[in-house]
Amino acid sequence: MELPWYSLLIPLFVFIFFLHQWFFTTSNTQKMLLPPSPRKLPIIGNLHQLGPYPHRSLHKLSEKHGPVMLLHLGSKPVLVASSAEAARAIMKTHDLVCSSKPKSSIGDRLLYGSKDVAFSPYGEYWRQIRSVMVLHLLSNKRVQSYRHVREEETSNMIEKIRQEWDSSSSVINLRDHFCSLTNNIISRVALGKKYNGRESRINAKVTLNEFGELLGIFNVGDYIPWLAWVNKITGLDTKVEKVARELDTFLESVIEEHTSRNKKEKYRQAEAKDFVDVLLEIQNGKETGVPLQRDSLKALILDTFAAGTDTTYTTLEWIVTELLRHPRAMEKLQNEVRGLAQGKAEITEDDLENMQYLKAVIKETLRLHPPVPLLIPRETTEDIKLLGYHIAAKTQVLINAWAIGRDPLSWDDPEEYRPERFLNSDIDFKGLNFELIPFGAGRRGCPGSVFAIVVNELALANLVNRFNFALPQGIKPEDLDMTEGSSLTVSRKSPLLAVATPCSSYADH
Ligand code: HEM
16 A cells, blocks of 8 residues: 555654754753763762761862762762852852752751751741841840850859869860850850759750751761661661650750749840740740741750850860960960960950950861861752853752862962961951851851850960960870761860860969
């Protein structure tokens, strides 16, 4: 049977259609230049390349593949930025699109469905809750109002270190002191009192520590969803459940205590109000325009512990570590502080303003040891073109602040500890200089940096004013162990041990 001539048109149209599709998809992918990627394995992608110190492994990979890389962690595409220019492109040029957060199942369970600020995805809810935190809990005025708490707790720490010297004159664990200092300050500021673990059925101190640890865990189920069952076998799910329940019981009791106290006591001075008081006051929405649900209130309180305690004491521990390794920097700092203190036993926050070398020491330490070296992961909400590369929506974004702080394109002799580089320099960590971003930048930048810095400045000034520090006998500065721990907040692997001898001028205080 002979086919009519027009029957040939059908296969011809099909052929043209596929040719058209092939041509356009190929040229589109060519137009969509993807960032360089290290070779990946099936299923796990590049997970095996992270190792125990992801910031270091990613830095190594970036030396080979460049400052903008695309990795795959399990099934998740992950953009890794390792230069100031790439960080600026993410946190300034494309800040809006790069301001969401990837889903974290542990964060969801512990923080009431990620109703806190740090884990909440970008959107109206996050905007409201962040503004509650920025305007009502961490405004300059509010931070100032807790000055007496910081000064009292710093003075308590100094006294405890002195007593330890009186009783043994030997090596002390500085981490324990720094950790108690920040925990006590955050507890008093957020909850109104210190919790040493003996107050209630639940040991709040232990539970809050476990909470911090759980948030730092790498959860394989978030990257390879069909492997989520592993968490049941390892007991992680049970632990998260237990901590979530204990935290809730604890927070409910704190809120109840505040509510009944506030019924009896009609008026409290601004300085006497803790975060729970402030949040209960704005709960009805009169100040904010939106009511604050109870779960949001609890999530906000937890955020201050999750984001504020480990990061702050870790900074202080790295600062004193570097000063012990660099005796000349320690001496210069002591000269500045003691010169300005003029024999005063206690340095107050008023004295800090002129301590330029002290501020430089803190910046230099944060450059080399940003406590959160990969910042907190973000996620893109739309496709973007970033420094010429196509980045798809829902790509996770990691910014390697640790690598950026050591980039020879941004810093002379980057591996050298030299606080002097910040004297007569405008470079700051406020989010405008992308070569120094220990607190991140842009919409998602850390709202607690002012709080954290004043705690560190005050503690450091008082420590070096009152004590002479030395390493335990037999350890030379250059031999001090600098191994890092592996968690979201990177502190020293082993606690810092040192001898703190009271300075002779204050021996009787
Ligand atoms: C030295 C101490 C601290 C360091 C190094 C630090 C560092 C950071 C970093 C790197 C981020 C992510 C920024 C980004 O993605 O751009 C962050 C976010 C955050 N920090 Fe801090 N932080 C510190 C202290 C604090 C304190 C004391 C508080 C509160 C009392 C706090 C509350 C927060 C919150 C709520 C977020 C989430 C912000 C958001 O997602 O909108 N931080 N911090």
